[in-house]
Amino acid sequence: MSSVRVLVGTRKGAFILTADASRKSWQVSGPHFAGWEIYHMKGSPVDPNRVYASQSSGWFGQVLQRSDDGGRTWNPPAGEPIPTPGPTPPTASNNFAYDTSASSGAPLTTHQWYDGTQHPWEFKRVWHIEPSPTDANTVYAGIEDAALFRSTNGGQSWQELSGLRGHGTGPKWQPGAGGMCLHTVILDPANPDRIYIAISAAGAFRTDDGGKTWKPINKGLVSNFMPNPTAEVGHCVHHVAMHPARPNTLFMQKHWDVMRSDDAGDNWREVSGNLPTDFGFVIDVHAHQPETIYVVPIKSDSEHFPLDGKLQVYRSRTGGNEWEALTKGLPQANCFVNVLRDAMAVDTLDDCGIYFGTTGGQVYCSPDGGDTWSAIVHDLPAVLSVEVQTLP
Numbered sequence: 001m002s003s004v005r006v007l008v009g010t011r012k013g014a015f016i017l018t019a020d021a022s023r024k025s026w027q028v029s030g031p032h033f034a035g036w037e038i039y040h041m042k043g044s045p046v047d048p049n050r051v052y053a054s055q056s057s058g059w060f061g062q063v064l065q066r067s068d069d070g071g072r073t074w075n076p077p078a079g080e081p082i083p084t085p086g087p088t089p090p091t092a093s094n095n096f097a098y099d100t101s102a103s104s105g106a107p108l109t110t111h112q113w114y115d116g117t118q119h120p121w122e123f124k125r126v127w128h129i130e131p132s133p134t135d136a137n138t139v140y141a142g143i144e145d146a147a148l149f150r151s152t153n154g155g156q157s158w159q160e161l162s163g164l165r166g167h168g169t170g171p172k173w174q175p176g177a178g179g180m181c182l183h184t185v186i187l188d189p190a191n192p193d194r195i196y197i198a199i200s201a202a203g204a205f206r207t208d209d210g211g212k213t214w215k216p217i218n219k220g221l222v223s224n225f226m227p228n229p230t231a232e233v234g235h236c237v238h239h240v241a242m243h244p245a246r247p248n249t250l251f252m253q254k255h256w257d258v259m260r261s262d263d264a265g266d267n268w269r270e271v272s273g274n275l276p277t278d279f280g281f282v283i284d285v286h287a288h289q290p291e292t293i294y295v296v297p298i299k300s301d302s303e304h305f306p307l308d309g310k311l312q313v314y315r316s317r318t319g320g321n322e323w324e325a326l327t328k329g330l331p332q333a334n335c336f337v338n339v340l341r342d343a344m345a346v347d348t349l350d351d352c353g354i355y356f357g358t359t360g361g362q363v364y365c366s367p368d369g370g371d372t373w374s375a376i377v378h379d380l381p382a383v384l385s386v387e388v389q390t391l392p
Contacts, residue, residue, distance in 0.1 A: 004347045005070060005389040006355055007051065008363055009038035012381035014053055016071045019376075021349055023367040026376045029071065036063075040342055042129045043070075043389035047136035051389075052155060054126035054141075062125050064141070066155050121145045121165065128342060130185035133244070134192070142182035146173060146199040148211065161211030164197070169216060169233040176200030176236050176255075183341055184240045188247040196250065196265065201236035204252070206265050217265030221254060238281045239341045243290035251293050251320070253283040253341075258295060260320050271320020276307050282344035286369060287352040291319040294354060294370060296339040305336040313356070315370045329373035330364065337362070342385035349390060357383025 006017040013031025032038075037056045044050035053065040053074070065074045124144040132138035137154040147165050149158045173180060181200055188194035193210040196217075203218040221235045228234075236255035243249065252259040252268065256279050259268045272278035277297045286292035293316050299307045306312060310333065313326040337358035347353040354370050357363045361380035366373045 002349055003391045004349065004353065005043065005048075005391055006345075006363065006365075006376075007041035007043060007053075007071070007385075007387045007389070008357055008377075008380065008383055009041050009053070009342075009385040010357075010361070010381035010383050011037055014038040014041055014055075014071075015377070015380060017363065017376060023349075023353055023365055023376075028377055031381075032071065032074070033065070037125075038384065039125060039127055040129050040385045040387075042131055042387045044131040044136040044139075045133045048389060048391050050131070050136045050154075052129045052131060052139055054129055056125040062123070064126060064129075064155050121147070123147075124179065125181075127181040127183045128185050130187060133187055133189045140185050140187070140195075142185050142197060144179045144181040145175075146180050146182040146202060148182055148185065148195075148197060150211070161207075163207070163212050164205065164214050167205070167214050167216075169202070172233050173199060173202035174234065184237070186240060186242050186250075188242075189244045190247050194247070194264075196240060196242070198237040198240045198252075200238065201234060201255075203233050203235040204237050204240060204250075204265055217261070218268070219266060220261075220268030220270075221259065222257070223255065225255075239283050241283045241285050241293070243285045246290045249290065249319075251283050251285060253280050253295055255279065255301060258283065258320060271316070273316070273321035273323055275314055275323050280339075281341040282339050282356065284344045284346055284354070286354075287346045287348045288350075289317070289352075289369075292317050292369070293319065294344065295323075296344070296356065298338060304338040309334050309336060311335040311337065311358075313354070313366075313370055313373075326366070326370040326373070328371065329366075329375075335360075340384055342387075343383050345386045345388045347388045347390045353388070355386050355388055357386045359383065 002021045008015040013034040015030035019026045033055050039054045041053040051067040051071050055063040067074050126141045128142040130140040138152050141149045148161045151158045184198035186196040195207050198204045205214045206217045207214045216232050222229045223235045238253045241251045248264045250261045258272045260271045261268045280298045284294050311330045314323045316323045337360035344356040354366045359382040362375045363377045364373045365376045
């Protein structure tokens with residue numbers, strides 16, 4: 001019988017929740033890396049034993065961890081090496097200069113790149129880990145300040161896909177409230193050369209040649225806080241989701257607005273429809289219904305909690321515009337938690353399970369596509385990320 005493994009990253013460690021296909025009784029393992037911020041954990045789609053974790057501390061820096069036994073042990077105990085610069089830094093022709101004051105091969109934290117205005121690009125933390133859908137040893141890391149790295153040996157060494165930061169718009173990127181983070185990495189399962197990424201606050205980008213060159217894909221986005229609300233870059237994208245069977249259709253939760261693209265991001269249209277507020281952080285797609293999407297509306301960009309203190313997930317069965325509130329089992333009074341950008345996930349069981357975590361330390365599960373909810377764990381540290389592995 002199939003089972004599920006829910007990987008939860010929090011402000012003070014990692015937790016692993018497991019259950020059989022009924023998803024009624026849960027076992028809790030953790031905290032792993034107690035006291036560390038775990039920005040993201042994700043398991044390999046092709047190896048049920050492989051799990052990667054981003055472990056961060058203001059005192060000790062960034063560590064990447066890998067488990068080959070489903071999170072029971074982590075190898076090596078001190079963590080994987082952090083990413084190091086690739087052999088070819090951004091070039092002067094792209095208005096970047098490379099600070100070579102540190103010795104060759106030193107950790108990325110000792111290196112800085114400077115854009116045309118002499119603002120340093122610094123390695124701060126790994127926000128998102130994205131394992132390959134075909135190779136357990138290939139994994140991508142989205143970092144702050146915004147850059148994308150890839151490892152082909154299970155995290156032992158890393159190379160930057162420097163074409164992204166070398167893109168001509170790089171000097172126009174600005175940090176969002178959480179930093180200038182590359183927080184979304186989507187790999188097209190039908191085309192290994194196509195990758196989507198999103199940066200706060202720069203927007204969404206796509207490569208069709210494996211990361212050598214990139215193009216902004218923000219046409220149709222409108223951000224009224226910008227001098228030019230429809231500019232090519234500068235939009236605060238919170239999260240992007242894709243159903244693997246429909247890699248040209250993307251759904252986006254922007255700073256304000258829920259958006260949709262049916263041409264691989266070349267054009268976007270708003271699908272906020274009848275949502276009570278279209279500010280939020282998470283968005284995800286049902287595992288078996290590519291037109292069924294989920295968001296968690298938050299009151300505003302200054303008040304990061306549910307409208308009227310009612311925690312509600314909204315579901316659209318039509319790919320946007322028409323939305324229904326899902327509330328059964330969720331607190332409907334005096335609830336003032338937030339749901340962060342990587343804190344929602346789905347499993348692939350026949351009755352698709354939807355999961356999300358809150359800054360109040362709860363992780364909720366709906367085993368029936370959102371109709372009913374229950375808290376499968378309470379009182380964790382603030383949840384930063386939730387991912388799910390469906391196990392054989």
